[in-house]
Structure formats: C-alpha cells, structure tokens
Amino acid sequence: MSLTLLEAAKLSQTPLQRGVIEVFPRTSPILERLPFRDVASDSYKYNQEEALPGIAFRGIGEGYTESTGVINPITETLAIMGGVSDVDRALVKTQGNINDLRAIHDGLKAKAAALFHCKNFFKGDTDEDPKGFDGLQKRLTGGQVINMGSTSGGDVLSLPKLDELIDAVAGGPDVLFMNKTMRRKISTLVRAANQAIETVSDAFGRLLTAYAGVPIAVIENDEADNPILAFDEAAPGGGSSVCTSIYAVRFGAKEYVSGLQCGKMDVIDMGLYSGGTAYRTLIEWICGLAVFHPRAAARLRGVKNA
16 A cells, blocks of 8 residues: 555554654655555565557458567665654753653654655765665656756746646646746746636645646755755756756656655654663654656756746
8 A cells, every 4th residue: 555644644653653754744745745655675676667569450360460568677775764853851851841842853853854855856866875865857867858948058937848848747747846936937927928827725725836737836945954956957058057947747656756665654762862861762764766657757957047
C-alpha cells in the first residue's frame, strides 16, 4: 500500500510520531502530494517504460509481426535522512511543561527536515553528495527538458512555453512547481490575456493559484534559508547564471513520480541524554525517489527574472 505522509500521519502509533510527521506535508508542497512505496531494503529495482510494442490490423490468413516493448531497468538507492532534537532539562524546570517545549523543538527539526527533502527533490545530486539521492534537475533529460529560448542570459516566460511544459507530462501534471516570482509572472500574463485567474485549494484548505486547471505550488527556501528554485541557473544560450526553472510533475506510486521508504519515518523519544542534561528526540527516515514513467515530469529552464 502506498500513502502520502498526510495519510500516514493518521495511522501513526504515538502522538509524538503523529505530530512530527504532520509537520512535513504542511511545510513541503512536495511531501503534501508525494506517495511513498514501502521497500524492504536500501535499494529498489524497477523497469521504466521506454517504448510500447507495436499493434496492427491483419487480414484473414495473415499473421502478426512480432514486436516487443522496450524497458529500462533502474536501481534506486535509498538515503538515510534525519537528525536529533535536544531540550535542556534546565529549561523544563525553569520554563514549564516538557511536552510543550519538546513539541516546539521537534517541530523545528521536522520543518528543517521537510525543507531539506524538498531541496533534494529538485537539486539532489549523488555526484556531489553520495549519501543522498538524485533530484529532478539531474534526472530529467531529452524531451523532458524544455528550453525557454536560446538567448544569452535567458528568456522571458511566455504562456505558450508553459503550455508546452504541461503537454510534456503524460496525462497532464498534478502540479506546477516554481518560485514566487514566476507565480506572479504567470498571473500577470494571464491578466494581460484577459483570462480569469484560477484558484484551487490544497489538502489543508489553503488557496493556490492555478494555470490551465493545474495548481501552482510555490517552492520557497531550504533549511538554511536559501532559495531552492533561485535565479542562479545557467541559460541554454549561455551568459550569466541568472535563470530559474519551472517543473511540471505527475505523482503516482509505481506509475509516475513516487517516493520510496524502508519502513515508516522513525520518531523516537530517547529520554534523558547527553549525560542526563537534555531530553532527546530522534527523527530518522530511510527514503528515496523513483520516476516510473519517462514522461512523469518535465522541466522548463532558462527563464529569467524580467
């Protein structure tokens, strides 16, 4: 069975675990939507569809020409992600209820972990950090990477290119991911075209702007407060690295873009730690990413801030 973290939180055994897990989907628009497939080891092998077999009509007495589909075997390696949250026991004695204080610090740690995962969902690169996993920027190639143009220093976003990005995803994307500036730019272009700005609600009832019926989810800063989809990418036409990307993604366990996890997220009360001076909570997650369909996601790159 594959669940999103929002669904998994409802099944958590303890209030501590449930409270921490609920922070992840509230913080990250990725983890609000990404389904996770459970695996029983530190790696997962699957076949990605590349080409379908041929189909034809035949006449009476005729046969069919044999045709076999093409699949690519892929192996994903899971990564161990997490951290510990300590609350000094002196703070408990001087500032009040231990559960309230630990909930605050555990929530901060969970928020940082969610933003760290969000960053790696897009920018993860095992060549730079072998302990992690590859994100969409590294995974998407060929026709799934669309150039905004070929101008040195990038090109201005246009709605036809955004339409091309949406069409590059099989069956249409579930969501468009971008920074706040690009969301504002889309609203400006839509108003200039005398079209109504669409809105939809997310899983928490928060209103989101939509384009062509597809929700727009804003990707903000990572756990170190640095923009994740910043204007720091090179343009296809060269020049200064002052461009950003927009991603279109369709989610689906064993079908499109899916998370992988070896067991549920661990949220463990370690009790008094560090020689008995602090209460410690361990948050750890063995997780990864898989793209089951070659057109499950697409990237529009080379968009400049103008």
